[in-house]
Amino acid sequence: MIEYKDFLIDVGKFPLNIGPSHPATHGVLRVLVQLDGETVVHAEPIIGYLHTSMEKCAEFKTYHQAETITDRMDYVSAASNNLGYILAAEKLCGVKAPKRAEYVRVILAEFTRISSHLVWLATHAVDIGALTEFLYCFRERELILDIIEAITGARMTPSFYRVGGLAMDIHKDHIEKIRDFIKIFPEKVDEYESLLTKNKIWLERTKNLGIISAEDAINFALTGPSLRGSGVDYDVRKANPYSSYEDFDFDVPLGDSGDVYDRYWIRVEEMRQSLKIISQAVENIPEGEYLSYDEYPQYVIPPKKRALTTMEGMISLFKYGMEGIKPPKGEAYQSIENPRGELGFYLVSDGTAFPYRMRVRPPSFCNVSALNEMTKGHLLADLIAIMGSVDILLGEVDR
Template sequence: MKQSVNRLKPFFENIHFEKEDNTMVINFGPQHPSSHGQMRLILELQGEEIVKARPDVGYLHRGMEKMGENMIYNEFLPTTDRMDYIAAASNNYGYAHAVEKLLGIEVPRRAEIIRTMLIELNRIIAHLFWLATHALDVGAMSVFLYTFREREFAMDLIEDYCGARLTHSTIRIGGVPLDLPDGWCEDLEKFLKILDVEVDKYEGLLTQNRIWRMRLENVGTISPEMAKSWACSGVTLRGSGIKWDLRREMPYGLYPELEFDVPVASTGDSYGRYLCYMQEMRECAKILRQLIPMYHESESQLMAHAPEYISASKEDIMTQNYSLMQHFVLVTQGMRPPKGEVYVATESPKGELGFMIVSDGSPYAYKMKLRAPSFWHTGIFEDLLPGHQLADVVTIIGSLNEVFGEIDR
């Protein structure tokens, strides 16, 4: 018996029933509901405090950039809907705007007005979705139900325009496919009146709510220096006190003609970002109200006139032989842009969305790179999460408003 114990003694000496420290490594996601099923955070904990964090992405691995290089230019446009699928029109616009710059064509004014209406309405939809899911993650159930109600009304307007609700491909290279249906602007005005009242109600539920403030204030604080070093954009950057909005700083489309404010918060925490999002919804409504009279005053042309790149109208295709042949070539073989390279950035609901396209003169992009804001905002977790409690992780993820469809690589 004594010999058996002596023989096993080295084995027992290597077993530690109590560690000297209380460090534990856990996986937050991809199964966790608040990680959206597509992100894994490897967290090192000291008790309940995070001491180290490493984000791991790649669970939605479609190769979006390579898909863009293996489709003709028009063929890739509906695929952009699947990036930030909460704000499909913003992706359509960013891509179409980049290709139009490559082609050197100008979009008709009415088409630009309709585009701006769609992307600002989509911005409201995206912000309502963010508020609903963020509040639900933190524990506020009622807000989720109210915001989804208004989101449905906004999606009804999108559906009235194009027949789709989520991935709607409402924008084309060179313009838009459809004019607004009769009564659409009147329905938009009714929705904006409802939205004004309801946004005040959301704030009444949350802004001074003691539990909401305890969960968000001084949580996930991003300093201006950290925001710039991680290339943050959108509300994530403006919530840290840096007033940078591409619609103002690098104007495009109709934005130089429109009056709107750029909300900024100085605190840099989750609560400051929340206040920015709430005010941005009001600014979107202000923009949409200015666009309605501009639409009524504009001419009816919806697509740019560039036969070598853009198909003629459906009426011409059905009645003119040359337009039919030209359309056939563009659909089957694709346009051939001039050789060159462009990078175009637009202000999506989540930040700077950029498309870099390198053309070699063929119907396919020689090289395409996407600058998606959620991809950059995921990297900041490495610096942002240490020092916070485990319970704060859900709050911080929600406040950064990430959609993992555009993180896909």
């Protein structure tokens, strides 16, 4: 890392701090910039201002309690983080969730992807000066949060998944709510595009800016839209399917230039593809149990009806809540495709009710590393557009 004193050595170059308290950094990110006039010579992202220690905190919580940490890590796409963690815990226990639960997990994960992209598009547009887009995007995000709240009971931090399934089953009224959203959303995405996609000012602020080649994107370990914007066809849902993603037909949009505009277009197209997945999941959701309690009673919480009507179920519920589950000694890693890229959870069990170790591979942490490469030679005003196009979330970076 280049220190501030090193910046002062170059006579004629001007050092400038952006953040860690600046609206355009979308969190407590500090970017130490070296300028030649208004041209960026170097942009050093400096992290570590949150000090959340979420990975360490997980070691002092049961496997069920630790789920609540994961959705605070990325509060914009909490259900995706919950899914990655629960899949890792299930792999550790050797548990498989019922097909019905897997489909509901996919529905929630894809709604979360759309919601996250809407927040990104709204704030990114504001950064560049397109204020109307913000109002449009948050209009539909509210509808999505209404659906998530109806299903899970919480709008932003649901912690709804359980080892072996879900906290509750999905109901017919939820499905009707989802169908209503599916009918209206395609034309809303068209509205977003009508404001920006061919807008002359938007094109000038995004085209041929922040270009990163496919080779450099891979070398920087970029994932998600930041990688696919450079034309690299990698999506964990396709490469290593999980939670029944192999059952769904969807496309992975790819960019050509690896610039700010490509990263914008990919996220817009991903919203359409997510809706396509949700439509298939809702229309083909399997019947059956939402928890695999019968197959794995030592690891799975009993369904509420069984807990309230049988002695065995009541005892299991009390032991689950008071003692937690105790996976066998071992380790497990699971990665998923969250809205920002590949999110991985590594869990180590020592046979107790508390994870011996939890380690997270966060996409934002890797994606921010390429910021200097993307911004060299551009104007200071362009740095804001480039930084926004990466979609960094600092809660995940400083976990």
